[in-house]
Amino acid sequence: MTDLFTHWIDVVHWAMKSDTPKQACMLGDKYVFDQWDCPDTVQAAVRYPGFDVVYEGTMGSSIDDGGLEFRGTEATLKINRSWFGIFQEGATGRENPVVRAESYQDGTISHMQNFLECVRSRKEPNAPVETGVSAARSGQVVNLAYQRGGQIAWTGKTPA
Numbered sequence: 213m214t215d216l217f218t219h220w221i222d223v224v225h226w227a228m229k230s231d232t233p234k235q236a237c238m239l240g241d242k243y244v245f246d247q248w249d250c251p252d253t254v255q256a257a258v259r260y261p262g263f264d265v266v267y268e269g270t271m272g273s274s275i276d277d278g279g280l281e282f283r284g285t286e287a288t289l290k291i292n293r294s295w296f297g298i299f300q301e302g303a304t305g306r307e308n309p310v311v312r313a314e315s316y317q318d319g320t321i322s323h324m325q326n327f328l329e330c331v332r333s334r335k336e337p338n339a340p341v342e343t344g345v346s347a348a349r350s351g352q353v354v355n356l357a358y359q360r361g362g363q364i365a366w367t368g369k370t371p372a
């Protein structure tokens with residue numbers, strides 16, 4: 213949960229303007245890499261004030277490139293590493309978004325450009341260190357849930 217999850221939850225925190233989970237549940241197991249200390253297949257649910265996040269990850273399949281879905285009552289926004297689409301609620305077919313945009317540049321390039329520019333200018337980067345800390349914290353809260361039998365409440369200071 214402190215690897216790929218942190219990159220996706222960072223986007224959720226930014227979009228939802230909330231970065232501290234209240235509760236977390238996680239199931240995980242080893243199906244591919246028995247020698248790992250951590251599970252290679254996970255399902256997690258994380259509750260924030262006013263919304264929930266569901267995360268699935270596995271080393272056993274690469275059917276898609278992961279991504280996010282923001283599901284609302286009127287539409288769903290699907291984001292992955294190369295495109296985003298907005299799908300109107302009630303419309304049929306995920307292959308026909310109302311809006312679709314694609315990117316052909318690896319996002320790592322713009323992150324590194326911003327970082328190097330901030331080293332030169334001393335300006336704050338697009339993603340300050342606090343952003344990384346909150347994303348890592350969310351992953352650690354979910355890991356604690358896993359280590360404590362699958363569920364945990366979080367007060368922001370210590371696990372309950």
